[in-house]
Amino acid sequence: MARVARSLAAVLLAPRTHPRLGARVPRSRDERSCARLVSTSSLSAVNPDDDDDDVRSADVAVPVLIVGAGPVGLTLSALLSRFGVDHLVCERRARPSTHPQAHFVNNRTMEIFRPVLGLGASIARSQPPLEHWRRFVYCTGMARGVELGRVDHFDDGTHDGTHHDDDDDRHHREVSPASVAHFGQHRLVPELLQRAYALHPRGRDGFITGATLTDVVTRSPTASEGASEGGAGKGRVTARLALAGFNRADDPNDSTLSVDADVLVAADGANSRVRDSSLVRMTGTPAMQHLVNVHFTSQTLASQLVSDDRAAMLYFVFNPDVVAVVVAHDLRNGEFVAQIPFFPPHQSLERDFSRRQCAALLEAAANGGTNGGNECALDDLEVRSVRAWTMSAEVADRFVTGNSRVVLCGDAAHRFPPAGGFGMNTGIQDAHALAWRIATWRAVEAATTRPETFVHGEESSRARLDSSDPDVVRARLMSSYERERRPVAVGNTRLSVANFDQVLEVPAALGLPRAAASVLVDAVPLWLPESIRRDVVRAGLAVGRAQCGSLLVGDNPVGNARRAAVAEMCNNQSKGGAGGGTDGGTLRLQFPAEDLGFGYDEGAKGPRTPPRWTKDAGVAGAAAPTHPPNALVVGARVPHAWLTVLESSGDPAKICGVVSTLDVSEPGVWDGPDGDGRVARKGPRPGEGDVRGTKGKSGGRHVVFSLIAGDWDGGKGAAELASTLRAAAPAGVAVRVCVVSSSLSDVSSIDDVSSDEWTMRAVDGDGRWRAALVDAGADVATAAVLVRPDAHVAWVGSLEFGNRRLDAGYGSATGRAGLGGAGGDERGGCVDAMRRCLGLVG
Ligand SMILES: Cc1cc2nc3c(=O)[nH]c(=O)nc-3n(C[C@H](O)[C@H](O)[C@H](O)COP(=O)(O)OP(=O)(O)OC[C@H]3O[C@@H](n4cnc5c(N)ncnc54)[C@H](O)[C@@H]3O)c2cc1C
Numbered sequence: 001m002a003r004v005a006r007s008l009a010a011v012l013l014a015p016r017t018h019p020r021l022g023a024r025v026p027r028s029r030d031e032r033s034c035a036r037l038v039s040t041s042s043l044s045a046v047n048p049d050d051d052d053d054d055v056r057s058a059d060v061a062v063p064v065l066i067v068g069a070g071p072v073g074l075t076l077s078a079l080l081s082r083f084g085v086d087h088l089v090c091e092r093r094a095r096p097s098t099h100p101q102a103h104f105v106n107n108r109t110m111e112i113f114r115p116v117l118g119l120g121a122s123i124a125r126s127q128p129p130l131e132h133w134r135r136f137v138y139c140t141g142m143a144r145g146v147e148l149g150r151v152d153h154f155d156d157g158t159h160d161g162t163h164h165d166d167d168d169d170r171h172h173r174e175v176s177p178a179s180v181a182h183f184g185q186h187r188l189v190p191e192l193l194q195r196a197y198a199l200h201p202r203g204r205d206g207f208i209t210g211a212t213l214t215d216v217v218t219r220s221p222t223a224s225e226g227a228s229e230g231g232a233g234k235g236r237v238t239a240r241l242a243l244a245g246f247n248r249a250d251d252p253n254d255s256t257l258s259v260d261a262d263v264l265v266a267a268d269g270a271n272s273r274v275r276d277s278s279l280v281r282m283t284g285t286p287a288m289q290h291l292v293n294v295h296f297t298s299q300t301l302a303s304q305l306v307s308d309d310r311a312a313m314l315y316f317v318f319n320p321d322v323v324a325v326v327v328a329h330d331l332r333n334g335e336f337v338a339q340i341p342f343f344p345p346h347q348s349l350e351r352d353f354s355r356r357q358c359a360a361l362l363e364a365a366a367n368g369g370t371n372g373g374n375e376c377a378l379d380d381l382e383v384r385s386v387r388a389w390t391m392s393a394e395v396a397d398r399f400v401t402g403n404s405r406v407v408l409c410g411d412a413a414h415r416f417p418p419a420g421g422f423g424m425n426t427g428i429q430d431a432h433a434l435a436w437r438i439a440t441w442r443a444v445e446a447a448t449t450r451p452e453t454f455v456h457g458e459e460s461s462r463a464r465l466d467s468s469d470p471d472v473v474r475a476r477l478m479s480s481y482e483r484e485r486r487p488v489a490v491g492n493t494r495l496s497v498a499n500f501d502q503v504l505e506v507p508a509a510l511g512l513p514r515a516a517a518s519v520l521v522d523a524v525p526l527w528l529p530e531s532i533r534r535d536v537v538r539a540g541l542a543v544g545r546a547q548c549g550s551l552l553v554g555d556n557p558v559g560n561a562r563r564a565a566v567a568e569m570c571n572n573q574s575k576g577g578a579g580g581g582t583d584g585g586t587l588r589l590q591f592p593a594e595d596l597g598f599g600y601d602e603g604a605k606g607p608r609t610p611p612r613w614t615k616d617a618g619v620a621g622a623a624a625p626t627h628p629p630n631a632l633v634v635g636a637r638v639p640h641a642w643l644t645v646l647e648s649s650g651d652p653a654k655i656c657g658v659v660s661t662l663d664v665s666e667p668g669v670w671d672g673p674d675g676d677g678r679v680a681r682k683g684p685r686p687g688e689g690d691v692r693g694t695k696g697k698s699g700g701r702h703v704v705f706s707l708i709a710g711d712w713d714g715g716k717g718a719a720e721l722a723s724t725l726r727a728a729a730p731a732g733v734a735v736r737v738c739v740v741s742s743s744l745s746d747v748s749s750i751d752d753v754s755s756d757e758w759t760m761r762a763v764d765g766d767g768r769w770r771a772a773l774v775d776a777g778a779d780v781a782t783a784a785v786l787v788r789p790d791a792h793v794a795w796v797g798s799l800e801f802g803n804r805r806l807d808a809g810y811g812s813a814t815g816r817a818g819l820g821g822a823g824g825d826e827r828g829g830c831v832d833a834m835r836r837c838l839g840l841v842g
Helices: 003-013 034-040 071-082 107-113 119-126 167-172 185-199 273-277 299-307 355-367 423-449 458-466 470-509 514-523 530-548 557-576 592-596 712-728 768-775 810-814 826-837
Strands: 060-067 088-091 135-139 147-152 207-209 211-219 236-243 256-266 282-297 314-318 323-330 335-341 382-396 406-408 642-646 655-660 703-710 733-741 759-764 783-787 793-798
Touching (some): 088 211, 119 185, 147 557, 211 256, 256 423, 256 470, 273 406, 282 355, 314 470, 335 355, 355 382, 423 470, 423 703, 470 557, 712 759, 712 783, 759 768
Parallel strands (some): 060 088, 256 406, 733 759
Antiparallel strands (some): 211 236, 282 382, 314 323, 323 335, 642 655, 642 759, 783 793
């Protein structure tokens, strides 16, 4: 049993100096810290006035409860900890699953992982070499049998993820400081867990394992508490957890723990209990296909594939004995997963996929059927685990419910076919979009209870004392989370369905039309005895697969035509390159526009990439717009450029580091351009200090907006705009200004604007920032770009206040004035955009 659960239980189940069940949880912010509960048992207070009999009062109170320690819950935990937000993570498992699922980590996720204690660099180092996963191979057998085609997904010069000195890598680095990766979820989750432990304000005590959420109760605000905008009000959410192996001292039949939270985040996966308890519906297609995943190892098979120059990430195998997609997770240690179609209720795991039967299917997948004694003998084949799963394409109607206190993210909010590898990646990006919002709400809440808290000096703290109601701010922030993330999920669901359709083009070309198996399965009457149904289905599937025997591989008109068709599809795909692809191609690996170019402002103008899907796939709602990855568009991720950061003063200026425009808000990411996590700056970095008055309490780190601006008027224009923004920011929210000059020689003309830790001056090292501005029609010296803490562009404008409105000049190229909307002069528009992002205005 997990240590944390034990220690928690020890506190809860000890003789009752602790609260009895039914005690009301103290409501003040400090008392609501579960750290205090666990370590000091501060819940001894019982409020005799508690008249809330309909809801059992909680044993534990926390600001944020994350349900589920999968990749999404753990990412959220790590990001919240970086903002200093206390929280509790509950997970039903005692330890992470060893059964692999996701393996493709996309570019945006790797960018998000970079600041999480160097996780991005660690993945890049630990993953298999690119040579082992750059291709997809279409074949009748992995090691033996006929190769029908192959596609190299990196042959257009995109990054290689591991080598940093060649041309390929340089090309890639024009769009991102990070790389896509091939790294199994079963290896990623333990790595994330270690980092989440290390970052959590209370270390491992912030996690309860062996704790299954069984129920969620949201309590609406009472009349006296009042409900305000968006249904926000005091209220609360209470989660009931079943702790494995424990019984309460006061009731041996009760092993439950109730947790009271201000915000409960459902990261509990595709079958989310939180979602069901909250009565949130999914729309789309719940069951597109059933599959069995067989996790296996064979060093023999891996070595054979590498030595025969057949190393690949995916093998699409078609032969008379088996049709399967085999993922080579790591050819260095011979680890694979085979995905094999499964047809319940006529088939069952027990009868059709025993370890022995799976081993036979895997031998067939490796050898392409019998090869006249030329088989690759897999003497070391070991079947590790066998799991059935259902491929779905669904998105939750709402991502936020329960008076804005219950928030869905990851698979709890959306489930896609894995074709294209968007499931986990979209979930991790949900967590990224949520973390800074939760941190903002906590900062606003802290500011209302501790007015001495400030970032940029007393003056600005006074200015924000008009502070908004934190419940209203929370409701607005959660609502914008749903408004932005649901359309991304809708688009990625449709894209994944289109990708799955694309996958089915190859079997169709081989004489295995997509509908054939379902027609067969649907035609078998359920009233027949199970054994007969199984035999009928098995025989029918065998007839279909027979198309992939001698007919396909022999020298005959049908076989020749089918092989040529698949080869042509692979060629078409290769011609399109990693990011492009053409009609008549095969499944892509990389989707730059959807990966890096998703936008949050439907109304923003600017270059767009057309959607790659044509059908809505049954999922309700609009999809997010997508843009070319490095286009400067309001709502999209800020274009990546390396900025050379200079010492705050001195002429000639001394270089002290290199930072991506994506990371100007990130206090801890000052890498060298090789992205290896090397810190190029010594001493404290801007923003790493604690917000005065909050150290060790609600937030040691700030929510940081960055203003990346030209050096117009000796940097004074940028400094002025920054100070206006700071005066309008609530406590706990910082604004970093980065004054960018075109070259080192221009820097000397910048006045001394960089006297504090929130101001920096930089040089646009390789001209990419300039290129992004020019593409957007901006004037390089006067352009100012306000970037949110999640690196999305909140506003683009000019430092020449009042002289130009945003709907003129490049304003028309970038479209709207900002996520906050246009209005008034430039300065007012920028402030408005920031305050709207922060939920300070509705
Ligand atoms: C075969 C396959 C291949 C895939 N390949 C890719 C890929 O290459 N790239 C990609 O991006 N995605 C891929 N995916 C999708 C990816 O695996 C999921 O999107 C991802 O696991 C979602 O992460 P999550 O944290 O939201 O949910 P999960 O990983 O499901 O984690 C949920 C966690 O919550 C816990 N939990 C559940 N219920 C409760 C409860 N009631 N109380 C407490 N804890 C609970 C679970 O134990 C689990 O630890 C693939 C999926 C499959 C099936």
